[in-house]
Amino acid sequence: MQTFLRYFNNALPLLGAALILGAAAYFIALAALKRRGRRLSGAWKLWLFLSAAYVFSLFMLLVVRGEGFSLEGMGWYSLDLFHEYRSLAASFTANAFINILMNILIFLPFGFLFALPFGESKRRWLVLPLGFAATFAVEFIQLVTRSGIADVDDLFNNFLGVLCGFAMARSALNIRAGRGGRGALCALAALIFLAPPFIAWGLSAA
DSSP states (O other): OHHHHHHHHHHHHHHHHHHHHHHHHHHHHHHHHHHTTOOOOHHHHHHHHHHHHHHHHHHIIIIITSSOOOOSSOOOEEOOTTHHHHHHHHSOOHHHHHHHHHHHHTTHHHHHHTTGGGTTOGGGGGHHHHHHHHHHHHHHHHHHHTSSOEEHHHHHHHHHHHHHHHHHHHHHHHHHTTOHHHHHHHHHHHHHHHOHHHHHHHHHHO
């Protein structure tokens, strides 16, 4: 818990800046829509604000929080898939567990928020390739600008978050439509996508 609180406290200034930038983008978008004669409902306004704040939060936490920018060559990278899970399964540490879990959770809102506008449209599946593209873009930016470590494990965990959020959105939409069975299955899928770090933790204690 102390490790998580330390991460959270360090991120607070960046999250505050993201909230301000998100609010600015929100009001600019509302003004642009108003000029075109379009008005949003309260639910859509809430979605727009949360989405804007979330996108800026991603940028702040995954790019700006790095040790600065440099275009002189490439930064650190790792192509050793699942090395974080192997290390965690071999010997549990709170830092390793939280790093994996946070890499999943940070992209969970992406899958959830951006699945909602599609509703029952077949295009809802576009959220998944878009989510993968977003996670890949973050890792590429970190590699090129040296603002972080480009890691295939991060790419995997981030996409697990997209899948988890997407499954949660589908669960909520199915339950709202009276399809409780499908909603329960989607909720189960969300738990499965969230399970890998806990499985590795369990293996370390075995």
